[in-house]
């Protein structure tokens with residue numbers, strides 16, 4: 001079976017060298033040398049400051065909410081955050097888990113990102129933040145979202161789990177928002193097995209978050225904050241450093257697969273409308289058909305040993321008090337095709353042939 005995605009495994013000797021260092025130092029976690037090195041190298045590669053490595057992308061979101069005061073402040077009414085229903089469950093469940101009510105506003109039917117024009121109507125006296133997602137690495141309308149946030153004194157936390165390395169108007173997309181979070185899960189473009197990071201706009205928020213990811217401990221006998229354990233380990237950093245050394249190869253492979261799909265895909269099949277200011281990191285290959293065809297395509301592909309998936313299904317507004325028609329429509333008509341750095345051209349050809357026959 002050809003999977004929908006596959007983790008990138010770096011050269012084993014490279015990884016072994018980092019592991020040898022861990023054995024020599026006998027230092028496995030707690031802001032070790034490799035975590036520090038990966039932090040520096042990622043800041044450099046991404047062109048950002050104030051980057052904090054954490055244990056996974058979900059904790060990255062939760063620590064960002066805490067550090068920015070969106071969650072954790074008890075009040076009579078629960079705080080609210082306006083977010084998108086077209087995303088992986090963790091964007092919304094992390095809010096709820098932290099006592100923040102996710103309020104869903106609908107997406108743009110073409111870019112599939114949270115539509116700025118749907119945000120303001122959802123703002124109440126309890127709204128503290130906007131949590132948009134750069135879906136499939138496509139930049140949100142960051143300027144419009146920023147203007148709304150400024151006007152209403154709201155924090156903006158971008159779930160940038162898909163946006164590793166994406167630039168916006170020539171600079172890192174991660175510079176937008178009070179914080180942007182990344183997931184380094186095994187299936188993501190850049191990964192550390194499990195892992196994640198937060199890029200903060202302000203150094204003071206980074207400093208607060210640093211305490212929070214280590215139980216609030218700041219010295220041998222001092223605890224300054226309420227914290228949790230969200231630290232990245234040296235083993236995760238070793239994987240990350242090894243993958244980062246090969247990231248341009250990984251992206252080159254993905255670009256090749258992307259171009260190959262673009263050439264062969266039937267013309268009637270729609271794709272995501274990409275923000276003209278946003279670079280492409282080739283993280284996913286989603287196509288849009290209709291709800292009936294999507295199911296048929298998944299079945300046809302599966303019969304031929306290709307595993308495609310409806311990402312993200314179901315739309316998260318289902319079963320709640322919200323109704324986001326564009327998200328529901330995209331969610332039920334989308335198919336993410338198999339996509340990873342060394343997917344063969346023959347596979348792409350076969351997949352496109354099946355799409356043509358089915359449409």
Ligand SMILES: *Cc1c(COP(=O)(O)O)cnc(C)c1O
Pocket residue numbers: 056057058059087088090091133159161162183184185195196
């Ligand atoms: C992967 C992902 C997450 C969760 O990241 P983990 O590292 O798996 O915790 C959150 N949001 C989005 C949009 C994701 O794709």
